[in-house]
Amino acid sequence: MRILFLSDNFPPEGNAPATRLYEHATRWVRAGHEVTVITCAPNFPEGKLFAGYRNAWRQVEWMDGIRVVRVKTYITANEGFLKRTLDYLSFMLMATFMSLFERRPDVVVATSPQFFCALAGWMVSVLKWRPFVFELRDLWPASIVAVGAMRKSLLIRLLEHLELFLYRRAAAVVSVTEAFRADLIARGVPACKVEVVINGVDLDRYEPRERDGILARQFDLEGRFVAGYIGTHGMAHALPKVLEAAELLRGRDDIAFFFAGSGAERAHVEQIVAARRLHNVRLIPRQPKEAMPALWSLCDLAIVPLRDTPVFTTVIPSKIFEAMGMGVPILMSLPEGEATSIVRATGSGVCVPPENPQAMAAEIARLADASAEMARLRRQARAAAPQFSRETLAQRMLAVLERVAAR
Template sequence: MHILFLTDNFPPEGNAPATRTYEHAIRWVNAGHKVTVITCAPNFPEGKIFEGFKNSWYQTHNLDGINVVRVKTYITANEGFVKRILDYMSFMVTGFFSGLFQKKPDVIVATSPQFFCACAGWALSAVRRKPFVFELRDIWPASITAVGAMKESFAIRMLEKIELFLYRRADSIVSVTHAFKNELIERGVDGEKIDVVLNGVDLSKYEPQDKDTELAKQYGLEGKFVAGYIGTHGMAHGLEHIVSVAERLQDNDDIRIIFAGGGAARQKVVDLVEQKGLKNVVLIDRQPKEMMPRLWSLCDVSLVPLINSDLFRTVIPSKIFECMGMGIPTIMSVPEGEATEIICKTNSGIVVESENVDQIAASIEKLSTDNVLFQELQKSSVKAGPLYSRDLMAEDMSAIFERIRT
């Protein structure tokens, strides 16, 4: 089977969409399938092209058996609604045209979070008369209004019409959460064509390990209890509240808070830490994906926040699965929903109220002193990891492709 996959993000970018696509694709290749990924020059989240790449009209290379096609797009940082739309639309156009030249695909897959990529996938499937799979990673454009990036308007209503059109035209929808599937069914989409394939963890890379002594020494974390936020610094994460947590804990010299990554809200975090003069915060710039296990090893607990919006009841932050693989307990401060259910069901962390600085700070202090509870959550995290193995998820998804191509 030849799987043609369109995605804005792909390694060496290290965000969740890039990681999911890559980790699935290498498993499909290993299973004997041909995989072609159409993407753009890596630039997320700063909007700067990674070293060694060019924003060219058409270039190809092989990555671990995956045929990667990179096309030219309008590149901008992950901030500002109009510029981001231009970025997305440019990939829709160039991704579509490059897809016309790929030989004999059996199935065409396009992934969100935004759906202009899915527009290209649908158009390609219509022209080439191949099944179209919409991988649904986010309910967009609802997430735009949820974070306050744009108010309800005529433009938003038009985007919602396009959104529903794509759902209805897709031969199959692969949702990353059960909540997304339920919402689509409530909006009139045929539930029979919606499958759920959760995010997961590559257990060959993410496994329990001792703290990286070199990095711990470099960042002054030796002998400290470390609570870390690692990943994209986005508007949806409300990281100003985590800065307030650090401020609340600044007199406890046994605890450190780290922020590692980049994104639209990164500078806001840096400015707040500087303004408050916080000495218990360590700021680490975005690192290559291969550095992630080493970075995670620094953390005793992982901080997983989202702002208090009903939309985020349906979101499952993918980093919780990597933390399970490494045996790192999660302190989750998101609206009650599917993600909090997973943490509670697996006993892999502590759930507190979204944006509740007092509860987050208290949980960090609790785990830093209660070794019995900490070890219990560690063991439960390790036990939960295999339930969300990327091997299982990739196999489930390829089975969906086989089903719809027949």
């Protein structure tokens, strides 16, 4: 089967969409399928080209058996609505145009969260006369309103009409959560069209390991209980509230907070740390994907925060699965929903109310003093990981693509 997949994120970018696609596609290739990914030059989230890449009209490379076609786009940092929209539109236009030079696939797949990419996927499917599969990673544009990037307006209503149009035109929608599936069905999308393939973890790479001694010494983390946040520093993540928790615990010299990543809120995080002189917070920039297991090894606890807004009851942050693979207990600080249910059911962590620094600080302090409970949480986190093996999930999504292509 020939699979043509459109995504504006792909390795060496290390965010969730890039990682999911790469880990799925490598397994599809090993199963004997041809996979071509149309993407852009890597630049997320800073809006700066990664070393060794150019923003050229068309570049082709091979990555672990995946044929990667990179197209020229308008590049900007992951901040500012207008500039990001220009980025999205430029990828939509270039990906659609460059697809004309690709062999006719058996199926066309495109991923959100921004669905100008999905719109490109639908247009390519029309041009190629092949079925279109929409991989739904976020309820966009609802999430734009939820984080305060835009208010309800005529433009949002138009985007919602476009969203529903794409759901109707897709031969199948692959949702990353059951909650997204329920939302689509409630809005009239046929249940038989919506499949769920949640995010997961590559257990070949993420497994329990001793704390990296070199990094621990470098960041002055030796002998400390480390609460870590690893990932995109975005508007959705309520990171200023996490820093308030750090401020409440600044008197505990045995507890440190560790932030690794970048994004729209990174500069704000750095300003808060400097202004409040939070000596118990360590900040490092975005690291390559290969470094993630070593960074996770520094953490005793994985902080997973989101803002207190209803749309985030439907979200499952992908970092919880990496934490499970590493055997790192999870501290959830987001609205009660599918994600908190997973953590409670697996016993892989604890939950506190979202945007509540007092509750977060109290729970971190309690766990720092509860070695027996932490040992139990570590065992349970690792035991839960095989349920979310990327190997199994890649096969599940492949079955959807094969079924659609065979129609």
